[in-house]
Amino acid sequence: MMSDRQIIELCAKHDRKAQKVLYEKYSHLLLGVCLRYASDKAEAEDILQDSFLKIFFNIKDFSGTGSFIGWLRKVAVNTAITHYHKNLKYRYHIEIEEYISIETGVSSFEEDFFTSDELYKVLNELPAGYRMVFNLYAVEGYKHKEIAEILGIDTNTSKSQYSRAKTVLREKLEKLGKLKSSYSENG
């Protein structure tokens, strides 16, 4: 079993075996990241492949300080962003209405009520723009200002899209929750 350090050194020399080891070790985790940014698994796997290409060819750029996993994760997120930009059908987005954020009841969720699969599915169904903002803000922890820069949108757009994404997610989860409860009631 190679350590991360050994893997990194060998990958920098384009050692095929080390690349495979690196893939085996981290592809699951990175696909978990990619799937959050994709609309289905096939798209996520495309992003994953591109991410690994970047990782293999730029592994020299990893400074060695800081967490390697963090670096891998960042590459995957950046690849997902590039992917999103590439697939953007129309670049201009005109925000017509000022969005007023309405919190429809402060619902909270029990941690283990939904499976990861269900959470992914609901997330995958979001429009791509919402999904980007939601992931970057809620999971990756970027600020709206940073997201606005990354995605080339207005800060307010980022805020309003995040808010809308949350509303849609919450609604879908609540619906799913009701469905699940009624199953367990009947079962």
Added chain:
Amino acid sequence: MKLQSRRKNEVKTKKENINLRELYKLKLENAEIMPDSSVKSRLMHRVVIKEFMRFNPASFNIYYLGGILIAGITSAVILFSGSEASYKLKPLNITDKITSSDTVRYLQIELKKPDRKDSNISNLSYNKSRKSKEISGFSHVAVAEAAKTSRSTISRNPFPTGISNSIIKEELFPDTSAGKNKLKGRFKPDRMFIEPFASEGCAPMKIKFYNKSDSYDSCRWTFGDGGYSNEKDPEWIFDVEGEYKVVLELFKNDGKQLSNSAVVKVHPRPQAHFEILPEKAILPKDEIRFFNYSANAVQFRWDFGDGSTSELFEPRHRYIKFSNYNVHLVVFSDWGCSDSLTVINAFSGSEYSIEFPNAFVPNTQGPTGGYYSSKSDEAAQVFHPVFSGVTDYQLKIFSKLGILIFESNDINLGWDGYNKGQLCESGVYIWKVRGKFRNGEPFIRMGDVTLLGNRH
């Protein structure tokens, strides 16, 4: 167990529960998904290719040498075949002029024939039928090749006409005995000017073609979708998406023939389609949801009819008051083709109505109380409306002098023709009703009703 947890949610035991953001961060930040096994092999394949493409002099080896050789041979072949194509397309000046308007697109193809080469070619223009077929087939290949190679290569035409003519002679040298058969030779343009897409649009696309050529006897347009026309300037509708090669052929009575082509690209038109929920919405109480079933569309513009709009895929909207709104959706495909759908009077269903009769015959035996049903009041003893979907209701009956003699806030309570226990006089009375339908639409109606005396 799960049921319990739902209940907990409802009670909002905040300590144990988390909000949406925390939920996703906690559950998905470090989630692991198993990639398909094919992903790895495809990835490694790409790695190999990418490493190969990143030319590294240190690892220069037989593969690079092979690659260079293959590239060299390929480009030589391309160059050679490209020049072949250019001298098989002979003396014609062709210009395409394209103008377009919103509704109809025009495509003009102009074939002009320089006189100097006329004699030269007419010498060559007889042949056997079998051979002529071969030639025309061959010439199609040349056209296709010309279309593939870039325009500059073709229009440059580095070969002097003398050479090309001699080649034509070799190829088309007439079999003199065959001259009697009425056969066609073929002109070959030396300058093909083909736009990659002469015209592009959305299906169904109507195009007017103009034949700007002179000195020919008949022409034939083939549109590439199986249709053809012998008109000079035909109009054609492409109703199926695709790329069509439109060919104009000109014929002279002496058997000469010319052709030119252009490509028309027809993009699919998106389809706007949506549904409004709830089906029998109550305005302004209900928040209206719009479910988008549009096909082939990437951009959406909603107009809710009350002055507000949205570009969301599936917007929601809250109306401030009831009115007969027209909801309008325009969708755009990625190429910019659009389609729209308007639902007129989206919220006033025909299922809501209220109608009053213009006469009734009260029971002379005494007041009936005014409560009725459609069965119990076959004799029309009570003045009442026929209605559906009414929620709020107020009926007032006035005498001709304007005195209020009856009032009801219950739609099931009509007027039995009595006032304070006394049967009212026969004659005309005025009624006024106001209320609301279930969808929130208010109504006010007025009219008169004739109280008929009993015949007995």
